[in-house]
Amino acid sequence: MPEGHTIHRAARDHEQDLRGQPVRISSPQGRFDAEAVAGPEGEARLLRVEACGKHLFYFFEGEQIVHVHLGLFGKFKRRRSPAPEPRPTTRMRLEGAKWTIDLVGPTACELLTDEEMGELMARLGPDPLRDDADPAAFYRYTARSRAPIGAILMDQSRIAGVGNVYRAEVLHLEGIHPDTPGSKVPAEKLQALWLLIVGLLRRGVEEKRIVTTRGLTLEKPRERVSRSESFHVYGRKECRSCGGEVVRYMLRARSVYVCEACQPRVEDGEG
Ligand SMILES: [Zn+2]
Structure with missing residues (x-):
């Protein structure tokens, strides 16, 4: 599934x-009511994308x-x-003077009112890529939650935009085991994580791909950095930091x- 950086880059x-x-x-x-947006002439001026x-x-x-x-399968083609x-499966085609963008296979492609958009936004946690993001609610919720931090990071109502790759990598970089209850992550660790x-x-967003390893892109052009070199633990058998074994398991599906070794397990004691 595309993570937040892909979506912001598309915008x-x-x-x-x-x-x-x-x-x-x-x-x-x-399957999308284009005429409701574009009217009988079939076109409308685009003001902005967010x-x-x-x-x-x-x-x-x-x-x-x-x-x-x-969603899982949606894609844009420019x-x-x-x-x-267009392919017959194209849900929406946006055709400008220079560029045409086709959208295929999205989970949602719908017309919203201002109120409906407001309701949707209210259900989302702070998005680290937005200038107006305020992590306070994310800190507060995590500090009193017994849910594993690995699950909280994927919960779009707590923090919006983090997906599976970033989840695995940021927890690794901060030395936090994904099963650690939110309340057991020290406040300064949580801020560092954000x-x-x-x-x-x-x-x-800049590089149009996820690379979490440091320094590598200085050694060689980033397009020659392979997928397995881009990550410390995600999709790997061996930890890039220590050479130890990477364990893969299911956390909420x-x-x-x-x-x-790098991310020691923290037991959930009382409190
Ligand atoms: Zn390691």
Whole structure:
């Protein structure tokens, strides 16, 4: 599933490609009511694109907001205009003067009112990639939660935008076992974790991929950094930090990776 950096990058790219111009909106698949946004002429001016967590919001003139959530299988495809015929599975096509963006397989692609968008946003935790993010609620909840920190990081209502790869990597970099109850993560560790997530997600937006290993990109061009070199524990058998064994197990139905030498287990005592 795309993580927050992919979504924020899409918002930035789509704004650059389509902002301020009339955009032809269609749904070749027919499962999105394009006419509700674009009217009978089939086009509307795109004002801006905003990302929050894993959600995208396209603001069109006439106070129309299109909400997109890629989910597990959703993908964008960007082509020069005029683009070839869309695939019949294309949920939404946005066609600007220079660029055409096709959306295939999203979990959500729908028109929202301002209120509905507000309700959706209210259900999301702070997004480390947004300038207006306030981590206070995330700190407060975690400090009194017995839920494992590995689960809290994936809970979009507590912190928005972190997915499986960042989860595994940031916990490793801070030496925290994913099973550690939130309340057992010291306050300064939790703050360090937030700052690390902010830094790594921003880097992900710039580089359009997740690389959590330090220094590597100085040694060779980043496009030659392979996937297994990009991470310390995620998807690995051997810990990149200490060479020890990486354990993979399921935490609330998603794989988590941990090196128990670097990330010692903390027992949940009383309190
Ligand atoms: Zn290790």
